[in-house]
Amino acid sequence: MRTKGTSMEQHGSHGAPWPQGAQQAQAAQGSQTAVFCQGVTVSFTGVHNELQNIDLTIHPGESVALVGPSGCGKSTLLRVIAGLLEPDAGTAEVFGSDGSPSERGIGFVFQEATLFPWLNALENVAMPLELQKYLSAADCREHARAALKDVGLLQWAEKYPRELSGGMKQRVALARALVTDSRVLLLDEPFAAIDALRRERFNYELWRLACKRNLTMLVVTHSINEAVSMSHRVVVMAEDPGRIVGEVTVDLPEQRDLATWSSQNFHDACTQVRQILEETGALMHGDTDTSMRCAETETGVHAHAHARN
Amino acid sequence: MALIGLWWLLSNFYPPYILPSPGSVIARLIAEVAKGPLLEHLAVTAGESLLGLLLGASLALPFGYLLARSDWLEKAVSPYLVAAQAIPTVALAPLIIIWFGFGLISKVLVASMVAFFPICMNMIAGMRRVGRNQYDLMRIFGASTWQIFAKLELPTALPVLLTGLRMGMAFSVIGAVVGEFASSDRGLGYLVNVSAGMMDTALMFVALITLAILGISFHLLFRLVEYLLRGRF
Structure with a gap:
C-alpha cells in the first residue's frame, strides 16, 4: 500500500472553474x-x-x-x-x-466537516477555486455563494465554523465539495x-x-x-x-x-x-x-x- | 500595590545596601534615565535579545518544520536536541565568549541558543495539529506544496507557533543577560553585575526593573503581532 503524492495541475482556460482533470x-x-x-x-x-x-x-x-x-x-x-x-x-x-x-x-466529504477555522463559511467554500488560481477572487466568491445557496446556507456565509452547528458545518463541507462542479x-x-x-x-x-x-x-x-x-x-x-x-x-x-x-x-x-x-x-x-x-x-x-x- | 507596600515595609527593617526603599529606587531610576547610560544599556540588551530571537527563530522554524514532517528525522535528532537543552546556557556562555569574543556576536549567539528550543518545539507541536484529512483535502483541491504550507500548515500551526515565539522572546532576553554576565562592558546584565560588585543595591534594582519593563514591552509587542497575524489568517 502506498500513499500517493501531491501534485499541482495547470488549469485550462475554459469557462468552468475546474481543474484540467x-x-x-x-x-x-x-x-x-x-x-x-x-x-x-x-x-x-x-x-x-x-x-x-x-x-x-x-x-x-x-x-x-x-x-x-x-x-x-x-x-x-x-x-x-x-x-x-x-x-x-x-x-x-x-x-x-x-x-x-x-x-x-471528485468532491470529498469526510465524517468531520474539516473546515478551516480561520476562514468563514464563504471563504471555506471558495478555497478550492482560489487554490486553482483560475478565477478571480470575486468570481470564486460568486461560485461559493451559489454553492452555499444550493445547500441552504447563504445567509450564514459570513459565519465562522465555531458559530455553526454540526449539521451546518457538514453542509458547508458539502458546498465546498460541489463548488468545483465535481461530477x-x-x-x-x-x-x-x-x-x-x-x-x-x-x-x-x-x-x-x-x-x-x-x-x-x-x-x-x-x-x-x-x-x-x-x-x-x-x-x-x-x-x-x-x-x-x-x-x-x-x-x-x-x-x-x-x-x-x-x-x-x-x-x-x-x-x-x-x-x-x-x-x-x-x-x-x-x-x-x-x-x-x-x-x-x-x-x-x-x-x-x-x-x- | 500590595507587593510595593510589603517592600516598603520590609525596607524599614534593613539597611539600604540590603534592601533599598521603593522611593529611593524610583529616585535612582529617574536619575539614571536622566544621566543617559541606563537607556544605552537597555538598547544594548534589547538589540542583543531581538537579534538572538531573529537568529534562533530563523534556525528553529525550518528545523522544526522538517522534524514535524519527517518522523525518521525527529527520531534521529530529538535525543541530541534534548541533551543539548539539558546543558545550562550559563555553563555554555563562557565557551561561546572564548570562541566568538567579547562583542555583540557572542551575546546574540547565547540568546539564540536559548530561544531556539521553545520555538522549535512549538513549531513541531503546531505542525502536528494539521490532520490527515486536511492534507487529503488539499491534495484533492490540487494545492501545491507552497499552497499547503501557506494555506493550511502555517495558519493551523500559528497559534502554537506564536506562543513559542513569545516564549523564545522572553528566553532570548535571559540569554542576552547571561551572555552579559559572562563577559561584557555594557547591557543590563553588565549593569546588574557591576552594581552587585559595588554593593549598589539601588542600581541593581533599577537594572532589574528595566529588565522587567523590557520583558513586558516585548510581550506586548508580540501580543500586537499575534493580533495582527490572526486577523490576516
Whole structure:
C-alpha cells in the first residue's frame, strides 16, 4: 500500500472553474462508467488484506451506498477511488482517470466537516477555486455563494465554523465539495456526527441535490436506512478481508421524500441489505458503536436491524 | 500595590545596601534615565535579545518544520536536541565568549541558543495539529506544496507557533543577560553585575526593573503581532 503524492495541475482556460482533470472527467461523462474499480487490493501490513479484489462499477448519475461493519475497508475503498491511496493491486478510475486526486474531478466529504477555522463559511467554500488560481477572487466568491445557496446556507456565509452547528458545518463541507462542479461525490459517513432526526432531513436534501445536479455519488454509511434512502444501489461489504459480498437494487422513485421511506419497497430493500449482512455474520459480530441499523423512522418504517453483541 | 507596600515595609527593617526603599529606587531610576547610560544599556540588551530571537527563530522554524514532517528525522535528532537543552546556557556562555569574543556576536549567539528550543518545539507541536484529512483535502483541491504550507500548515500551526515565539522572546532576553554576565562592558546584565560588585543595591534594582519593563514591552509587542497575524489568517 502506498500513499500517493501531491501534485499541482495547470488549469485550462475554459469557462468552468475546474481543474484540467475534472474537465476531462466531465468530457468523459458520456462514457459508460463514472467509477470503475477492478481487482482493487490494499494491504497495510503486507500480510492481511484490508481490501481484497474489489470490483465496482458506478454509472454516471448513479448513487451507490457502501454499507458494512467497521473495519471492512469502506473508507479505504473511498480513499482509493479518490486517488488518495494507491492500491497494491488492481485499478480504480474516475471517468477514466487514475491520476492524482485533483485530476479525478471528485468532491470529498469526510465524517468531520474539516473546515478551516480561520476562514468563514464563504471563504471555506471558495478555497478550492482560489487554490486553482483560475478565477478571480470575486468570481470564486460568486461560485461559493451559489454553492452555499444550493445547500441552504447563504445567509450564514459570513459565519465562522465555531458559530455553526454540526449539521451546518457538514453542509458547508458539502458546498465546498460541489463548488468545483465535481461530477463524482464521495462521502465518508457524512452525517455520522448528526442526531438521527436531522440526519433524515439531510439525507433527503442530499438526495434532492444529487438528482438536481445529476451527481454520481458514493456514500459510505453504517446505517441501512440511510444507505437505502440515498441510493439507487446498496453495495454490502464484509470484513477479514474487506470484500463485496452482495448488492441490492433500490426500487424507489427518483422523487423521494420522507413519505417514501415508509413504502413497502423501502422496507424490502432494507430487509434485503439486512439479510446479506446477517448471512456474512456482520450483524452477529458488529459492535454497537458501529451498529448496522435500520431504525424506525419518524414516518414509521418497520424494519429493524440493530446490532447484536 | 500590595507587593510595593510589603517592600516598603520590609525596607524599614534593613539597611539600604540590603534592601533599598521603593522611593529611593524610583529616585535612582529617574536619575539614571536622566544621566543617559541606563537607556544605552537597555538598547544594548534589547538589540542583543531581538537579534538572538531573529537568529534562533530563523534556525528553529525550518528545523522544526522538517522534524514535524519527517518522523525518521525527529527520531534521529530529538535525543541530541534534548541533551543539548539539558546543558545550562550559563555553563555554555563562557565557551561561546572564548570562541566568538567579547562583542555583540557572542551575546546574540547565547540568546539564540536559548530561544531556539521553545520555538522549535512549538513549531513541531503546531505542525502536528494539521490532520490527515486536511492534507487529503488539499491534495484533492490540487494545492501545491507552497499552497499547503501557506494555506493550511502555517495558519493551523500559528497559534502554537506564536506562543513559542513569545516564549523564545522572553528566553532570548535571559540569554542576552547571561551572555552579559559572562563577559561584557555594557547591557543590563553588565549593569546588574557591576552594581552587585559595588554593593549598589539601588542600581541593581533599577537594572532589574528595566529588565522587567523590557520583558513586558516585548510581550506586548508580540501580543500586537499575534493580533495582527490572526486577523490576516
